[in-house]
Every structure is written in structure tokens, then in C-alpha cells.
Amino acid sequence: MNIELVKCHGSGNDFIIIDEMEGDISFNEDERSSLAMALCSRTSLLGADGILFVMPSEQSHARMRVFNADGSEASMCGNGLRCVARYASDKLRKSKLIIETMKANLAVEKTEEIFDGIPTFKVEISPVSFNVKDLPLNLSWETLKNERIVELSDTLLFTALAVPNPHLVSIVESDVLKSSVQKDIATLVNGPNDLFPDGVNVSFVHELKKGHIFVRTFERGVGFTNACGTAMSASSLVTCLNGLNETEKEISVYNDGGMVKCMVHQQNGRYQIDLIGNGTYEYRAEIEVNPADFQNFKLVNKEIFEEETSKYAKLQEYAKQFVSEHMK
Numbered sequence: 001m002n003i004e005l006v007k008c009h010g011s012g013n014d015f016i017i018i019d020e021m022e023g024d025i026s027f028n029e030d031e032r033s034s035l036a037m038a039l040c041s042r043t044s045l046l047g048a049d050g051i052l053f054v055m056p057s058e059q060s061h062a063r064m065r066v067f068n069a070d071g072s073e074a075s076m077c078g079n080g081l082r083c084v085a086r087y088a089s090d091k092l093r094k095s096k097l098i099i100e101t102m103k104a105n106l107a108v109e110k111t112e113e114i115f116d117g118i119p120t121f122k123v124e125i126s127p128v129s130f131n132v133k134d135l136p137l138n139l140s141w142e143t144l145k146n147e148r149i150v151e152l153s154d155t156l157l158f159t160a161l162a163v164p165n166p167h168l169v170s171i172v173e174s175d176v177l178k179s180s181v182q183k184d185i186a187t188l189v190n191g192p193n194d195l196f197p198d199g200v201n202v203s204f205v206h207e208l209k210k211g212h213i214f215v216r217t218f219e220r221g222v223g224f225t226n227a228c229g230t231a232m233s234a235s236s237l238v239t240c241l242n243g244l245n246e247t248e249k250e251i252s253v254y255n256d257g258g259m260v261k262c263m264v265h266q267q268n269g270r271y272q273i274d275l276i277g278n279g280t281y282e283y284r285a286e287i288e289v290n291p292a293d294f295q296n297f298k299l300v301n302k303e304i305f306e307e308e309t310s311k312y313a314k315l316q317e318y319a320k321q322f323v324s325e326h327m328k
């Protein structure tokens, strides 16, 4: 069978979009997982952090399902939702849409460019929960906000939250950010362990200056990525809880893949985060696959979006410069 796909990225966190909206192709659960592992492998002809299946929806304009590179499905993907917002906005010729995700129907919209020539989208990140059961995190406490987890570190303070996928966030000094501590902790909590039975995305956050943070994430099911949208959103919220930033004010979030903006909203005791950033196409391709053996797929054709890619490189250069100037 032949599959047409679009390779896209949100802040360098890259995904393969497969469109099932016409109903001409669809996959069972095993196939979705196997396809993700086969096409996302960095040793394959493609390579990506995950797959985004764009599907019909009875309650929204489209539905997004996200599978990590290891074949596991996640309940949410912030950078991926901006890519789906771009794709669905182009396809349906609408600038405002609702996208059905596993736990919520989320508002997305095309918005003012975050940088010259960059297609930019604002997406809703919610629901947000601090209840450790919603990650899950096996602790006797109801929430974990700026506390130690002695099994992981004697010094670091952690906050656990679900947006709704699970995140463990720590605000750190630059020397800790540059050490192997994050990799060691993330490897532990994403292997067999009693704390996080389903694993967790682990983010280290460093304040660059007021209203400007740097976030690096070791993603569950992937490893270190250039950026993680739900993690940058969760981290922005944590910096508000810790008094570094304020709700209802734009926070610039820098990462290894570029820069996005977040705005944390709190209403009636509930949080919601706006994630604003690029939805950039890298290439369009057609592959020929044998459902009995997804690993050995053939590349039929590939068309690169040169202009988009080169424009995005300018944003990435600006972000890199800003970080190197402000990373104390």
C-alpha cells in the first residue's frame, strides 16, 4: 500500500503526519504502533520523534492521535498539535479549528508570526492536573509541588503535573543543566521503576531573564528532543507557581530547537496554557509499505519545502544567540 505523508516540526520536535480524513487508509492499533517505530527510526529513510495520525472526528474539525518513536501512544503533544493545526488549517481553509485529542477537544488557531515568515499557531494545552494519580506518580501525597524525591536526587526540587500527559519539572542552575543528572534521572523513571509506572517526560528549566526561560526535555518514548511542547507549557506554569513568572503574561520559552511563547491562564482554580509557535513543513513524501513488514518501506518520492526550512533556520539562529548571551 502507498502512504502519502508530510514531515513537519514544532520548534524542531519533528513528526510525520499521516492523513486518514478521507477514509482511504486506516490502521489497527498494532499497525499504528509498528508504523511509528518503523518510520520514526533515525536509521530509516525518514526518521522523526513521533507520528501524528490526523483522523475524522464527529465532535471536532479533526482528530489527532500521537505515537512516540518507541510505538507508545501519548494523550497529548503540544508541538504536534501545532503541526496538526497547520495541516488542518491548510486543508480545511480555516484559521480557527477544534481538534479532538484523547482527553479533550482543543482550540487551535493561526496567529501572528512569532518570527519573520514563520507560519505560527496558538494551541490550547489542557486539561491540567497536579494530582499525582493523573500522571500516575506513586506517592502517598496528593500533589508534588517543589518537593524533593529522594529516590531521584538529594538536592533538586520537583513538580509533577499532567497536561494531560505526564511531566516532572525541576528549575535548575546552568551547571546542573549541562551535567548528566537529567539523563540519569530520566533514564531511571522511564525504565522499570515504582514511582512512574507509565514513565514521564522529564524537564529541566533555567531562567534566562525575567519572562524568558530555557527548557530541555527528555521525552518519554523518545529521549532528548529539540523541544517538547507540553513540557514547555508545563514548565511555564511551574515558573509561575515559583514566582519567576506571572499568569496572563507572555513567557518566551527557548529550547534546543528554537523558541515558542506560552501564556498561563487560571480561571476558577483551573489552569490552561496557550502554546504559541511554528508549525513548519519540512517535506512531503510518498512511501510504499507492506503492512506485514513496515520496516522495509520504499521511498516513492519526496519534495522538500526549501523556503520554509531556510526561514525557520533564522529563528533557530536567533534563539541560539539569545540563549548563549543569557545562559549564566
Ligand SMILES: N[C@H](CCC[C@H](N)C(=O)O)C(=O)O
Pocket: 013, 049, 050, 066, 068, 073, 074, 075, 076, 077, 078, 079, 080, 165, 166, 201, 219, 220, 221, 222, 227, 228, 229, 230, 231
Ligand atoms: N513524549 C510525550 C508525547 C509527545 C509530547 C511532545 N512531543 C510535545 O510536543 O508535547 C509523552 O509520551 O507524553
